[in-house]
Amino acid sequence: xxxxxxxxxxxxxxxxxxxxxxxxxxxxxxxxxAADESGGVVKIxxxxxxxxxxxxxxxQEILGMQYANYVQPTVEIGGKTxxxxxxxxxxxxxxxxxxxxxxxxxxxxxxVVLGSYGSGVSMAGGAVFAEAGVPAIGVTCTNPQVTSxxxxxxxxxxxxxxxxxxxxxxxxxxxxVTSAYTLAMLGSDYDQGLVYYFxxxxxxxxxxxxxxxxxxxxxxxxxxxxNAKAEGAGVIFxxxxxxxxxxxxxxxxxxNFEGTxxxxxxxxxxxxxxxxxxxxxxxxxxxxxxxxxxxxxxxxIKEWINANADAKTNNGGNDMVSAVTAMGYDAYxxxxxxxxxxxxxEPSAVLAALPGVHYTxxxxxxxxxxxxxxxxxxxxxxxxxxxxxxxxxxTIQGVN
Amino acid sequence: xxxxxxxxxxxxxxGGQYALIAIGYTLVYGIxxxxxxxxxxxxxxxGLIMVYSSATLPMYLAIPLVLLLTVALGFVIExxxxxxxxxxxxxxxxxxAIGVSYLIQNLAFYFTGGLPQPVTNAIPWISENVTxxxxxxxxxxxxxxxxxxxxxxxxxxxxxxxxxxxxMRAVSKDFETALLMGIKIxxxxxxxxxxxxxxxxxxxxxxFTNYPSVxxxxxxxxxxxAFVAAVFGGIGSIPGAVxxxxxxxxxxxxxxxxxxxxxxxxxxxxxLIVVLCVRxxxxxxxxxxxKV
Numbered sequence: 001x002x003x004x005x006x007x008x009x010x011x012x013x014x015x016x017x018x019x020x021x022x023x024x025x026x027x028x029x030x031x032x033x034a035a036d037e038s039g040g041v042v043k044i045x046x047x048x049x050x051x052x053x054x055x056x057x058x059x060q061e062i063l064g065m066q067y068a069n070y071v072q073p074t075v076e077i078g079g080k081t082x083x084x085x086x087x088x089x090x091x092x093x094x095x096x097x098x099x100x101x102x103x104x105x106x107x108x109x110x111x112v113v114l115g116s117y118g119s120g121v122s123m124a125g126g127a128v129f130a131e132a133g134v135p136a137i138g139v140t141c142t143n144p145q146v147t148s149x150x151x152x153x154x155x156x157x158x159x160x161x162x163x164x165x166x167x168x169x170x171x172x173x174x175x176x177v178t179s180a181y182t183l184a185m186l187g188s189d190y191d192q193g194l195v196y197y198f199x200x201x202x203x204x205x206x207x208x209x210x211x212x213x214x215x216x217x218x219x220x221x222x223x224x225x226x227n228a229k230a231e232g233a234g235v236i237f238x239x240x241x242x243x244x245x246x247x248x249x250x251x252x253x254x255x256n257f258e259g260t261x262x263x264x265x266x267x268x269x270x271x272x273x274x275x276x277x278x279x280x281x282x283x284x285x286x287x288x289x290x291x292x293x294x295x296x297x298x299x300x301i302k303e304w305i306n307a308n309a310d311a312k313t314n315n316g317g318n319d320m321v322s323a324v325t326a327m328g329y330d331a332y333x334x335x336x337x338x339x340x341x342x343x344x345x346e347p348s349a350v351l352a353a354l355p356g357v358h359y360t361x362x363x364x365x366x367x368x369x370x371x372x373x374x375x376x377x378x379x380x381x382x383x384x385x386x387x388x389x390x391x392x393x394x395t396i397q398g399v400n
Numbered sequence: 401x402x403x404x405x406x407x408x409x410x411x412x413x414x415g416g417q418y419a420l421i422a423i424g425y426t427l428v429y430g431i432x433x434x435x436x437x438x439x440x441x442x443x444x445x446x447g448l449i450m451v452y453s454s455a456t457l458p459m460y461l462a463i464p465l466v467l468l469l470t471v472a473l474g475f476v477i478e479x480x481x482x483x484x485x486x487x488x489x490x491x492x493x494x495x496x497a498i499g500v501s502y503l504i505q506n507l508a509f510y511f512t513g514g515l516p517q518p519v520t521n522a523i524p525w526i527s528e529n530v531t532x533x534x535x536x537x538x539x540x541x542x543x544x545x546x547x548x549x550x551x552x553x554x555x556x557x558x559x560x561x562x563x564x565x566x567x568m569r570a571v572s573k574d575f576e577t578a579l580l581m582g583i584k585i586x587x588x589x590x591x592x593x594x595x596x597x598x599x600x601x602x603x604x605x606x607x608f609t610n611y612p613s614v615x616x617x618x619x620x621x622x623x624x625x626a627f628v629a630a631v632f633g634g635i636g637s638i639p640g641a642v643x644x645x646x647x648x649x650x651x652x653x654x655x656x657x658x659x660x661x662x663x664x665x666x667x668x669x670x671x672l673i674v675v676l677c678v679r680x681x682x683x684x685x686x687x688x689x690x691k692v
Contacts, residue, residue: 050513050514051515053516053615055514055516056515056516092514212662213661214661215662215664217617217621219607219611219622220410220611220653222537224661226407226657227656246612247611253529254529254536254537254538255535255537256529256531271518275518
């Protein structure tokens, strides 16, 4: 009898698993048709994290592309109208998983790749794209090496040296702070790169900086905040993943840190601003786009998100427009421009056409320099409104 | 380094959370001689249940629900994955534990979509800020060590003064003889998992009040460190696990305080190796006497 019970329990677990497997298979097959029937399909690869530390940000970036695809589902290439199909893979945030996800996209014969959120995984994927000769358009990966080390990588956002310098200028000149404390995750190219550029710029301005790192998987930031207080730091600069940003805000609030928490574009996420709601903290961040920058885009995407339950869940359960969503939207149209200019769906033709592409998106003018980076000279600074739980625009900051 | 106090307060609080998990490891080890690798994941699931239940239910229902479901999970794991292997070699049991650990993580991966779940409705009162000797902290940091002490005292009483507690002591001394003496082995072992899971659930509620984001890997690090604490204190010994957990918690925070934050985790695991080499039975461990 007891053996039977054990068997039943074991079976129950197996069925629980089978149920999970079945459901994901269904969703996969439902998105599959349409592709093969009509000959005129052009595939755009979406190389984004949907799980892991950057999963939330990656999903929001994809939302921008999906909305763009909904707005503009076709493209005219060489006189023929093609249906645009997004091929989405999950690179799971980490550089180890990047190459296999990138290879998966190559197997699906995409003409151009968009992504990724997160620089480390973009670099890992870049090697695969370069080998296959498929162009990639970085959406919000800000580390310089993404494009400098990879011939096929272009990008539409600003870079870390720029972002780090902007934040250092903002802290020193606007906030009037002379002592800063930085916090970065060990082994993260993105975090370490930004901290380096921030530190260089802040020291050049005449400030002092104390750098500290934390290991991956940390949850307890209380002692780091105490260290920052002990240093007498006026700002804590922590260009970390969304997940850690929430924990840092929590710890700063618990320890009653009176300075400003400075964040980078990764902090531009509803979950971050929600975790600051109702707490006595000041959170200022740099980002690519501020809601309200383009009223038509804002209202359109809000309507689309509200009409689509999955999209709303992926956006963190509300209809706030994240900057990465706007960037994903612009990236999609930049890719369409490149396809039009190429006059072909061949990756090599798209690659050849990319350097000459100009596009005016919701986040501003997009054009590439000789390395493949977007020419951008200003970043939006916004602050968390701890009463309403939304981002408020502060200023557009350049480099002095 | 600023005053010692904020680091010490935080260290004691972290230690208390490790202690509640470490007891689960040490109890199960004492009785089954099994290192229950799934314990850290039970802790994580308790956190997830808290996130979901507190979002829909009022707090006075959500908290008992978390305790109840976590206890049920611990019970089911034992019945489904360990009980059928009772007569199998101990290594099979351990491998089954590793399997359960990954099964839970991946099921949680499915349910959460792989995204860390923020704790939006923290338990009121203990999540408020208070000022102690001029240092600001959350009330939960002060509550944790007290609650841990109370629960440990209750547990010691339970083990020393109740019938099922006596059964647990007997089974941990000698499995076969206890069986021959008519002790209901299965209910004693289930009770061990129930108690361990209950403490893990309490630990999870305190932990995720302080660090309000539950990722599927959230159980990993606290689980491993609690395991180190259990070994450090002498695995199988409850006071050992508690003392070991507090020592590790305080050391970690002090190391971060003196500016070697990068090495705080390395210290914990180096300690594991040193203890195993120098004093394998830990601080309070029983002397190993091979029975003939």
